[in-house]
Amino acid sequence: MSPLISGLASVASMIFNAASSGAGKASARRGGEAAPPEPSAVVTLSPEAQTLAGMAGQGVLATQGTSAGTVNAVGRSSGQTTAALPGGRAAGAVxxxxxxxxxxxxxxTEDQKQQITAGFDADKDGVITHDEFLKGLARTKGQQATTDPFAQAVLQVMNRAGNADGTVGKDEFAALSSAFGLAERRTHTA
Structure with a gap:
C-alpha cells in the first residue's frame, strides 16, 4: 500500500472515531461533567418488565420491594370494586x-403528562382507578407497544426516571407502579 493511501486511511479512521465518540463525550471532556443521557426514541421492556406488564394485564400490580432489587405483587380478586370515599372519590383511584x-x-414533559393521563383515564372521569392503571400498564407489553404513542410515552417516562438506556427494566417498571400504589393509599386515607 502506498504511503499516501495509508495516510489517508489513517486520517479517515481518526475522523470516523472522533465523529462516533459523540458530542456528550466531547462536552464531558471539556466541561468535566457528563451530559445527562437522552431518552431513546423507541423504548422497549426487558424480559422481566415484559412479565410485569403481563401480570398487570391479569390484574396484578408489581411494586418495589423493601430489599433492593425485589418486586412485590399486589393482586385484587376479579370483579372487586373500589369503595367510595366522602366527596364521591373512589378508594383506589388517583x-x-x-x-x-x-x-x-x-x-x-407537559405533553407526556397530558397524553399519559388521558390514556390511563379510560372513562374520562378525571380519576385513574387501579384497574385503569393496570390496563394502561398492560398496553406497554408486546410488539404493539413500539408503535402505540401512549405506550411509548409511558415507557419513555419510566426509562428517563431510570437509567435512560432505551430498555425499561423491572425496577424502572415497578417504580412507577409503586408510586401509583402510594398515591392510591394516600387517597384512601385522605
Missing part, C-alpha cells in the same frame, strides 16, 4: 392532578 404530579416526579 385524581388527574395527583397523577400528573406523580408523572412530574418521574420527569414527564
Amino acid at each position: 385524581s388527574k392532578d395527583d397523577f400528573q404530579a406523580l408523572l412530574t416526579r418521574f420527569g414527564a
Whole structure:
C-alpha cells in the first residue's frame, strides 16, 4: 500500500472515531461533567418488565420491594370494586392532578403528562382507578407497544426516571407502579 493511501486511511479512521465518540463525550471532556443521557426514541421492556406488564394485564400490580432489587405483587380478586370515599372519590383511584404530579416526579414533559393521563383515564372521569392503571400498564407489553404513542410515552417516562438506556427494566417498571400504589393509599386515607 502506498504511503499516501495509508495516510489517508489513517486520517479517515481518526475522523470516523472522533465523529462516533459523540458530542456528550466531547462536552464531558471539556466541561468535566457528563451530559445527562437522552431518552431513546423507541423504548422497549426487558424480559422481566415484559412479565410485569403481563401480570398487570391479569390484574396484578408489581411494586418495589423493601430489599433492593425485589418486586412485590399486589393482586385484587376479579370483579372487586373500589369503595367510595366522602366527596364521591373512589378508594383506589388517583385524581388527574395527583397523577400528573406523580408523572412530574418521574420527569414527564407537559405533553407526556397530558397524553399519559388521558390514556390511563379510560372513562374520562378525571380519576385513574387501579384497574385503569393496570390496563394502561398492560398496553406497554408486546410488539404493539413500539408503535402505540401512549405506550411509548409511558415507557419513555419510566426509562428517563431510570437509567435512560432505551430498555425499561423491572425496577424502572415497578417504580412507577409503586408510586401509583402510594398515591392510591394516600387517597384512601385522605
